[in-house]
Each structure stands twice: as structure tokens, then as C-alpha cells.
Amino acid sequence: MSILPGQPGTGKDVVFDAVISDLSAALGLTDGVLIVLGQTKPKPEWVFQRGARWRVIELKAPSPLAAFGFVLWRLLTGKPATLSQTLFLSPGVVRRINRILSDAAVELTVFDTIRTFDEAIAPDRRRVVFLDDLFSERFAERAGQPRLRGEKVLGRYADAARFWSRLLSPAWAARTAMRVEARLCRLKERAVAKVASACVLLNENEQAELARRAGVSVHSYIPRLSAYAGGSASAGVDGKWLFVGALDYAPNAEAMIWFIDNVLPHYRRAGGLRPLRVIGRNCAPELASRLAVAGVEHVGFVEDLAKEYAGAAGVLIPIQSGSGVKIKALEAMSTGRWTVGTPRAYDGLGALPPNALSAEEPAAFARAMLDVETLDPAAEAETSSGWFEARFGPERLDRLRTIVADDGQVGA
Incomplete structure (x- = not known):
């Protein structure tokens, strides 16, 4: 199995580590390939831990020119693409990923969000896309906020995309860009749901919404996070x-x-x-x-x-x-x-x-x-x-096995 996470962040460190743990437990995996895309920061602790059993490969973010050209070419040819995927993908990065997957004889590839997914990556293998959330809704909501800082258009990824940060500094340009990005994400989410072997969201309501938009089966699944303590008998009676x-x-x-x-x-x-x-x-x-x-x-x-x-x-x-x-x-x-x-x-x-x-x-x-x-x-x-x-509990792993099974999609 290969995993393609994007640039690590606080939520990424927690959620995607749990996704890998659940997949490993559900499928009985002992090793795999972890391809970290758009890496600009030190690897989080969970990547080091995986590195003991997984082959960890870091691919740096592509140049703005190559990445933007890739997105523009895809849009002009009627293929789905988003502005924020410029943080991760270019033709050269896609070719490198496919070489890695071919050399490792990977049968299952798991993508972290639509930003790391491209139809040209592992087209002949089973592909599972963990969307986390609907970016189309995220960007649409942000575009409607009265106070908007242009450098925050790409959220935590802004530091890794100075090209976009400089270009979109004026709030009016940032708001326009987010409306465009919301539309592009909506189109790509629908396309991904149709071509991926399985498409997974954390939020049950968003899962139902994407299934309605795409007209195909979409799953919802929340992994067991290590932070889940399962309740505590003591409590701060006079606490804050x-x-x-x-x-x-x-x-x-x-x-x-x-x-x-x-x-x-x-x-x-x-x-x-x-x-x-x-x-x-x-x-x-x-x-x-x-x-x-x-x-x-x-x-x-x-x-x-x-x-x-x-x-x-x-x-x-x-x-x-x-x-x-x-x-x-x-x-x-x-x-x-x-x-x-x-x-x-x-x-x-x-x-x-x-x-x-x-x-x-x-x-x-x-x-x-x-x-x-x-x-x-x-x-x-x-x-x-x-x-x-x-x-x-352990029963969640049965459901995860169903999601990634080879016999087709099963509704959430």
C-alpha cells in the first residue's frame, strides 16, 4: 500500500496517523510506501514512527511555474484541477510518484484530500481518497467572511505558497480567488468521487451531500485517534x-x-x-x-x-x-x-x-x-x-475493510 499525505499540520498529524493505523490493522499491513508531498517543514513524529516499517519518501513542492502550468493545462483541457493543488503536483511530480509506485509494485494507493489526487496517478490500481472535508464548502464560506486577509487564502499552506500569497494580498482578490477555488473544488470533488475506487469523508452530512452531487456511493469514516481517552472517572470540581x-x-x-x-x-x-x-x-x-x-x-x-x-x-x-x-x-x-x-x-x-x-x-x-x-x-x-x-471499537475495522474491498463500493 502507498499513502500520499500532503504537508503535515496539527490536524494532519493526528488524523492521518490514525487513518494509517486503522488501515494497517484492518488490512494486516506491516509495511508500505509513505510519499510526503509538498514537504517544507520537519517531518512530524508520526512520520518518523512509520519510517521504522514504511519506506518514507519526501517530494518537495514543485516550482510555482510548473505547478500553475499543470493546473492551467488541465483546466483548458476540461480536466478537474484546483489552485491549491499547486502546492503538491506538477507533471514531474506525477511521473515521479508513478515510478515509485511501479517500482514498489503497489496495489492500493490512499490519497489525502483532493489536493494530492490526480487521475494520472496510479490509474491502474485501486485508489482510495480520504477527503477529510469538502474544501468547496470551506472556501465558499471563507469567501463570504467580511474580514479577509489575502495571505490566508490557502490557510496553513500559505507559507508554502508565497507565490499565491503575494499575488492575492488584496482582500478583494483573495475573495475572488476563494470563490473560484470553491467552484474548482466542487468540480474536482465530484470527479474524484466518480473515478476513485472509494471516496471517504469524516463528516456524515458532507458524505451525504457529495453522494448527492456525484450520484455515486461515498463513505463516511472517522478513525480512532490516539487522543481518544474513552472517558475519565476524575474531574476538576473547581476547575476552569x-x-x-x-x-x-x-x-x-x-x-x-x-x-x-x-x-x-x-x-x-x-x-x-x-x-x-x-x-x-x-x-x-x-x-x-x-x-x-x-x-x-x-x-x-x-x-x-x-x-x-x-x-x-x-x-x-x-x-x-x-x-x-x-x-x-x-x-x-x-x-x-x-x-x-x-x-x-x-x-x-x-x-x-x-x-x-x-x-x-x-x-x-x-x-x-x-x-x-x-x-x-x-x-x-x-x-x-x-x-x-x-x-x-474493533468493529469499525470491519467497515473499513468493506470500504477498501475489491468488490466495489458500498454505501456509508
């Missing part, structure tokens, strides 16, 4: 409310602004006294100032998140935007802490464990926080543990 998330990620910063502007006043007027501790690196000075003025404690990176969760009274997930499944929600619920989140925070997860409360309006969100403070912090830990074991 906790929020965890990188603050250079727009939906996390937006969530904090929404919370301090809209929920926190309701909570405090109703007598809520517990402080909020925000754990998140790369906080912009403007947001850091707003948190300080609101009396919210902010810390950057912490070594031991488990300790933070263990001491928390509950976890807040006031997410307002973003596509896919919110890993922070799964991680928080798995600890056995009570969680209070917006419906968007739990989107695509289906039935929730009993320790997860949902509220959309600010006043209702504040009331849910106050309700949690009157409950036994450990009351739902055992029940939530049972929920996670049922959702992420």
Missing part, C-alpha cells in the same frame, strides 16, 4: 472552563470572539464565576488584547493536554464555521468532561455521547454552562466511555 485550539486557524479565532462578545456577558450576568482558560498557539495581538480585556486567561502551547482536561470543569467548543468533523470536539468528549458546543461543533458526528451539550444562541449557551456547573463532573464519564467504545 477550557478551550483548546490553534488561534491562527480562523474558525478558532472566530469562535473565541463570538464567545467573549456574545456568551460571556450572559454567563456573568447570570452569576457565572468560573474563569475561562484558552490554550492555543499563534494568537494574534488583537485577539490577545480582546481576551485580556474580557478577563480570559490565554496560554500558548502546553506539553500535557491530558492534565489540562483532567483539571477542567468543562470544555467549550463555540465553533461558528469550518467544514469537516471538529477533532477538538471528539477529543474533548473522549475525556469524560462535560462539553458545551454549538451545533456546528458537533456537525457530522451523528448521535452524541451524554456528556455533550449543544446550544446555538448565546443565552442558551450560557445557561448550558451554568447547568453543567450544578452537575456531578464525573456523572457521565462512564457512559461516555461506553459511547466511544461502541463508536470506535
